[in-house]
Amino acid sequence: MTSASDGKKPLRYSVRGKQSQFFSAEGVDELVSITMALAQELWVVKERLAAYESLATKKKLFTQKELDGLKVTPAQRAKMDAESQAFIDRIFFVLRERVEGLAADPDEPAPPKEP
Amino acid sequence: MTKYVHHDLKIDPTPEEAARQAFMSSMRLYVLHDMANGMRTVYENAVEPDFKRKNRRAPKDGVEVHRALKNDTTFKFYSSMRCNVQEMVFRSILPTVERNQDALNKKAKTLSRSKKAKGSVQTDPNFEVPRSVAAIDVHLMPGNYDTEYGPDDVTQGAVYDNGISVFSMGFFGDNLDDIGSSISLFIKNRYPKFKPARILDMGCTIGHNTVPWAKTYPKAEVHAIDVGGPVVRYGNARAQSEGVSVHFHQQNAEETTFEDESFDLIFSSMFLHEVPKKGIKKVFKEARRLLKPGGLMLHMELPPNKMLGPYDQFYLDWDSYYNKEPFYKLFRDADPRAVCAEAGFAKSKFVQYIIPSLGQYGEKAVKDSVKQQTGKADDQTGRFAAGIHWYCFGAWK
Numbered sequence: 001m002t003s004a005s006d007g008k009k010p011l012r013y014s015v016r017g018k019q020s021q022f023f024s025a026e027g028v029d030e031l032v033s034i035t036m037a038l039a040q041e042l043w044v045v046k047e048r049l050a051a052y053e054s055l056a057t058k059k060k061l062f063t064q065k066e067l068d069g070l071k072v073t074p075a076q077r078a079k080m081d082a083e084s085q086a087f088i089d090r091i092f093f094v095l096r097e098r099v100e101g102l103a104a105d106p107d108e109p110a111p112p113k114e115p
Numbered sequence: 116m117t118k119y120v121h122h123d124l125k126i127d128p129t130p131e132e133a134a135r136q137a138f139m140s141s142m143r144l145y146v147l148h149d150m151a152n153g154m155r156t157v158y159e160n161a162v163e164p165d166f167k168r169k170n171r172r173a174p175k176d177g178v179e180v181h182r183a184l185k186n187d188t189t190f191k192f193y194s195s196m197r198c199n200v201q202e203m204v205f206r207s208i209l210p211t212v213e214r215n216q217d218a219l220n221k222k223a224k225t226l227s228r229s230k231k232a233k234g235s236v237q238t239d240p241n242f243e244v245p246r247s248v249a250a251i252d253v254h255l256m257p258g259n260y261d262t263e264y265g266p267d268d269v270t271q272g273a274v275y276d277n278g279i280s281v282f283s284m285g286f287f288g289d290n291l292d293d294i295g296s297s298i299s300l301f302i303k304n305r306y307p308k309f310k311p312a313r314i315l316d317m318g319c320t321i322g323h324n325t326v327p328w329a330k331t332y333p334k335a336e337v338h339a340i341d342v343g344g345p346v347v348r349y350g351n352a353r354a355q356s357e358g359v360s361v362h363f364h365q366q367n368a369e370e371t372t373f374e375d376e377s378f379d380l381i382f383s384s385m386f387l388h389e390v391p392k393k394g395i396k397k398v399f400k401e402a403r404r405l406l407k408p409g410g411l412m413l414h415m416e417l418p419p420n421k422m423l424g425p426y427d428q429f430y431l432d433w434d435s436y437y438n439k440e441p442f443y444k445l446f447r448d449a450d451p452r453a454v455c456a457e458a459g460f461a462k463s464k465f466v467q468y469i470i471p472s473l474g475q476y477g478e479k480a481v482k483d484s485v486k487q488q489t490g491k492a493d494d495q496t497g498r499f500a501a502g503i504h505w506y507c508f509g510a511w512k
Binding site for chain 2: 009014015016017020022023039040043044047051068070072077081084085095099
């Protein structure tokens with residue numbers, strides 16, 4: 001992000017106005033945002049690691065410049081995109097589990113009633 | 116470069132920025148596909164049966180579906196994550212745009228003067244941006260279409276271009292022009308004798324769906340208008356870099372400076388739902404004023420609610436409540452045929468089409484669809500999923 005000290009007007013990153021709130025418990029909406037940002041940053045680490053591994057395998061030795069200059073091929077991109085779908089599914093598994101639970105065997109015995 | 120921005124205004128993200136952008140496309144796919152399908156399953160298996168038990172009938176429209184789903188945890192996660200995804204899409208490209216801001220402005224100026232094409236751009240420093248744009252960040256895009264960071268600024272054009280590149284997950288095609296390309300190809304085949312000499316695109320933003328009309332009708336003089344100065348400047352440079360001549364103007368479609376009966380074809384895409392109801396009436400009247408007798412007005416939009424069942428109404432209305440597109444539902448609740456008639460178009464001259472995406476189905480399918488119009492929307496119409504169809508409507512004058 002450009003700082004205001006260089007004399008330029010910094011770009012606005014935040015959206016104006018009231019944010020939607022979906023959860024009644026305080027802070028849950030913010031926790032969802034933070035979790036998603038964490039997931040994104042973790043993905044960045046995974047991509048960078050993949051880049052390191054790719055270069056390490058290829059050359060055994062590399063420089064920072066070489067690393068930053070590495071271009072992902074369309075085939076590598078497609079592979080990464082497929083992997084990221086699986087990665088997302090792992091993180092948000094609890095949501096899929098809830099949906100799949102609805103399609104569970106209707107003959108499953110009901111759990112005992114709470115005392 | 117951002118995945119679908121290939122022209123001369125492309126900007127290079129760092130490897131980390133590129134990873135963030137790629138992740139957001141994947142995340143959007145997960146939310147709009149996996150989570151959206153999950154929410155429908157929850158609705159059909161739990162929420163709707165519960166509603167029927169309590170009310171002895173099914174929900175009658177999207178509002179009732181929304182009300183019934185609102186307290187469900189899956190809806191809350193879907194909605195919360197969809198809002199976050201939308202904001203994060205733009206945040207993933209903003210640092211790349213910000214770092215390249217000066218270079219982009221310089222490049223746009225050079226391209227607008229280049230001889231590669233004969234396009235032009237006119238902006239007005241005293242132009243009054245309507246409140247519907249100036250007061251909100253439409254679809255959660257920081258800065259919207261109109262924020263000017265300096266003189267002759269194109270920043271918000273770059274934010275929009277690179278933003279929709281990440282947002283579209285490929286469904287807008289390799290050049291983000293699938294809507295314009297599919298619809299112009301359809302019209303050329305549906306009306307082979309119709310050869311528009313002057314074309315106007317209203318609410319064009321960066322002209323990504325204007326350029327295909329100029330390519331489909333290369334002899335036509337093509338104009339494009341938008342209230343955002345940065346987007347029309349960027350659009351002009353973008354078209355120039357593609358070697359396509361389009362004349363961009365910073366103008367409000369509700370009241371333009373063009374002469375009566377000066378266009379053969381007036382088009383818009385994804386524009387009307389961002390205009391308040393009063394404004395839409397003015398836009399249609401203006402389109403009628405500008406059209407030559409025998410001319411065609413055509414608007415691409417999401418299908419109206421009356422074409423959809425209650426769940427799909429709710430699903431497409433979601434943006435109106437949570438995506439800072441407050442006029443979306445009001446527009447989709449209206450009857451397109453009535454809106455055209457109210458502006459003076461004859462009811463018998465009304466047209467509406469559902470057109471397969473050129474990028475996904477290919478040229479033959481678009482041409483074949485000329486004879487396969489049923490007038491019915493399906494759950495692929497307007498939804499960002501495999502097999503998308505584009506809905507458009509309008510009238511002949």
